[in-house]
Amino acid sequence: MLLEGGAGPGLTAGNGATWRCICDSVMGGVSTARLTRTVLDGVSALHLTGAVSLDNNGGFVQMSLDLAAPGAVLDASGFTGVSLCVRGNAERYNIHLRSPDMTRVWQSWRAEFRAPAECTQLDIPFSSFYPHRTDLPVNPARFSRVGLVAIGREMRADLALARLELTSSG
Numbered sequence: 001m002l003l004e005g006g007a008g009p010g011l012t013a014g015n016g017a018t019w020r021c022i023c024d025s026v027m028g029g030v031s032t033a034r035l036t037r038t039v040l041d042g043v044s045a046l047h048l049t050g051a052v053s054l055d056n057n058g059g060f061v062q063m064s065l066d067l068a069a070p071g072a073v074l075d076a077s078g079f080t081g082v083s084l085c086v087r088g089n090a091e092r093y094n095i096h097l098r099s100p101d102m103t104r105v106w107q108s109w110r111a112e113f114r115a116p117a118e119c120t121q122l123d124i125p126f127s128s129f130y131p132h133r134t135d136l137p138v139n140p141a142r143f144s145r146v147g148l149v150a151i152g153r154e155m156r157a158d159l160a161l162a163r164l165e166l167t168s169s170g
Contacts, residue, residue, distance in 0.1 A: 001079065003065065003146065004164040006044035008037050017066045019046055022147075027105075029058020033150075033157060040087060041119060045162040048148065052155045061157050062096075064147035071100055076140040076166050081125035084148075085163035088115025093159055094149045097129060099142040107134040108147070115159050123167065 004013050011019040021035035033050025040047065050061045067074040082095065093115055096108035109129040113122050129138045146164070150157035 001166040003067070003166065004046065004161060006162050008044065010037060011035065011046070013065050015067065019063050019065050021048065021061070022064055023050070023061045024058035027058070028056050029053065030055045031058050031061050033061035035063050040160050043119060043162045045087070045160040048150070048157055048159045050150070050157045052150050052153065052157055054154055059153070060149055060151040062147045062149040063161070064145055066145050067143050072144070073100060073141070074143045076143050078168065079140060079166040080169045081123060081167050083163070083165050083167045084113070084122045084124070084161065085119055086113070086115045086122060087117065087119040087160040087162070089156065089158040090117060091115060091150065091155055091157070094151055095124060096147040096149055097143050098145040099136065099139060100144045101136055101142060102134055104133065106132070108132050109138045119160070119162055125169070
């Protein structure tokens with residue numbers, strides 16, 4: 001199931017929802033970021049750039065996409081993971097999945113990846129995600145949002161996403 005294929009327009013994803021750029025400034029931090037749709041190496045992509053700062057208890061910038069209407073879910077139980085086509089600055093990033101059952105903004109299911117300098121497809125099975133600040137086990141039947149995040153350390157964020165989809169193995 002294709003979630004982002006680079007077609008746009010603007011920050012609109014294939015599901016009709018809008019990608020958002022969120023920084024820790026919503027919680028008092030001072031990290032900064034910008035999200036644009038651009039063409040990199042001949043491929044249309046979302047491009048997150050910015051600076052992650054740990055000042056004022058901050059430490060993240062992200063691009064996020066609602067996968068369902070508020071209170072609703074995307075049932076991804078027929079899939080086994082996510083596939084990303086990304087390019088970046090060789091830094092470590094996270095992909096976060098959320099559920100409407102999560103009541104705190106810091107709760108998510110997380111997996112880490114490195115964004116190489118060349119556009120590369122990364123396949124991340126749901127079994128690689130772990131609960132962060134929640135006791136809820138990973139539940140693909142209850143997804144509501146996905147985020148690609150530079151988090152937890154001072155860094156320059158430079159992450160391009162050309163494709164994001166749910167995948168099935170076998």
